[in-house]
Amino acid sequence: MSERKPPISWDTTIFFLVLNLAAVTLVPWWGITQGYSGWAWAGFFGLFxxxxxxxxxxxxxxxxxxxxKARLPLRIVLAVFGGMALQxxxxxxxxxxxxxxxxxxxxEHDPHSIKSGFWHAHMGWMVRRWPASEADYSKVPDLPHDPVVMWQHRYYWSLVWISNIGIPLALGFLVGDPIGMLLLAGVLRLAASQHFTFFINSLAHTWGKRPYSEENTAVDNGLIALLTWGEGYHNYHHAFQNDYRNGVRWWQYDPSKWVIRLCAWLGLAHDLRRTPNFKIQRARLDLQFRKLRERAEKGNVPPTWRETLEQEYQHFKDTVTEWQQLQMRRVEAGKTAVRDRWVGTELRTSFKELDYRLKMQRLRLRALLAAFSG
Ligand SMILES: [Zn+2]
Ligand SMILES: [Zn+2]
Known part of the structure; x- marks a missing residue:
């Protein structure tokens, strides 16, 4: 960060102050003195x-x-409720x-770089006019083609006011608790949903593990995923950003991925992009090998251990080469593979075999590590 700090963005700062102060004073005060209806809580969780x-x-x-890809009705719903988060x-x-x-x-360039500190990554980047946080539209040349995006951009502020005040108030009058609904489903919901998103920039670049890549600060953390609709698997996400999943294992808590899959099942979404399993495993193994080989180089390990490690590494490289060749064959086979069932099946089984080989190698590597540590 440069020595001279840019000027404070007063409108944003005052807004954050008022919203967060109201959330920690007005909201509990009303709860203690008047109490909230069950409906107000339902509105809070639903809109949250x-x-x-x-x-x-x-x-x-x-x-x-x-x-x-998403169909028009889904895009409209996402644009309206995403806009309601005031981001x-x-x-x-x-x-x-x-x-x-x-x-x-x-x-210099990451709008909310964690290297400028936790607070900067969380909110600080928005309260001053940092040059890095200027939106550079040359990075999103595809978005003007989506009329929903442009409509939302144009009417953003009307949408923000109508949704954040209008929806809670309307719901509140409907159930006879307008102030309660406005405070819980409006104020508290907005403040909480903002911080939980900001955690992805701050906590998910600070506290957790890095199984897929150590080239950046992004970490995987199941607890953060609980707070952020599945976005806590941030190390995976930075390694494979085009995957519609962040929690890539079936058991990892990623409600956003389940919602996308549900929408696909309902016909509202399609063309879901997934990183091939082989690539994911390759990244994990690659990192493990790098660490183990560094350790072996430092000495202090039995020669047999080092030999086995090198053999395994050679084996890994061979598997990767085979996979790349197979990929090329698949491209060459192109449409014929779809027509020719035998070729298609043959390619598929070969890919499965290579997947399996990596999986077994991870088990062996774990055993090797245990043998050395134990
Ligand atoms: Zn990130
Ligand atoms: Zn991302």
């Missing part, structure tokens, strides 16, 4: 889910990363987010 998913499924995975329009958000991926950790 919709705004959160609007950001993760819509802003992030659909528009910033194009990890799937700027899709057009601005996606432009900044793509820059974050391209220049991750770079203090």
């Amino acid at each position: 889910a919709l705004t959160g998913l609007g950001i993760t499924v819509g802003y992030h995975r659909l528009w910033a990363h194009r990890s799937f 700027n329009s899709i057009y601005n958000w996606a432009a900044r987010h793509r820059v974050h991926h391209r220049h991750v950790d770079d203090v």
Whole structure:
């Protein structure tokens, strides 16, 4: 960060102050003195889910990363509820987010680089007019082709006011608790949903493991995933940003991925992009080998251990080469593979075999590590 700090963005700062102060004073005060109806809590949780998913499924995975395609009704719903989270329009958000991926950790260019500190990555980057947070529309040349994105960009502020005040008030009058609904489903929901998204920029670049890549600060953390609709598997996400999943294992808590799959099942989404399993395993093994070989180089390990490790590494490289050749064969086979069932099946089984080989290798590597540590 440069020595001279840019000027404070007063409108944003005052807004954050008022919203967060109201959330920690007005909201509990009303709860203690008047109490909240069950309906107000239901409104809070319902709108909390919709705004959160609007950001993760819509802003992030659909528009910033194009990890799937969505039909018009779904795009409208995502644009409205994502906008309700008050994190700027899709057009601005996606432009900044793509820059974050391209220049991750770079203090000059990453809009919310964690290298400038936890607070900067969480909110600080928005309260001053940092040059890196200017939206660069050249990064999102595809988005103007989506009329929903442009409509939302144009009417963003009307949408923000109508949705954040209008929806809670309307719901409140419907159930006879307008102030309660406005405070819980409006104020508290907005403040909470903002912080939970900001955690992805701060916590998910600080606290967790890096199984897929150590080239940047992004980490995987199941606890953060619980708070962020599945976006806590951030190390995976930075390694494979075009995958519609962040929690790639079936058991990993990633509601955004389940919602996308549900939408696909309902015919509202299609062309879901997945990283081939082989590539995912290759990244993990590659990292493990790098660490183990570094350790072997430092000495202090039995020669047999080092030999076995080198054999395994050679084996790994051979498997990767075979996979690349198979990929080329698949491209060459092109349409004939679809027509010729035998070729298609043969390619598929070969890919499965290579997947299996990597899986077994990971088990052996684990045993090797245990043998050495134990
Ligand atoms: Zn990130
Ligand atoms: Zn991303």
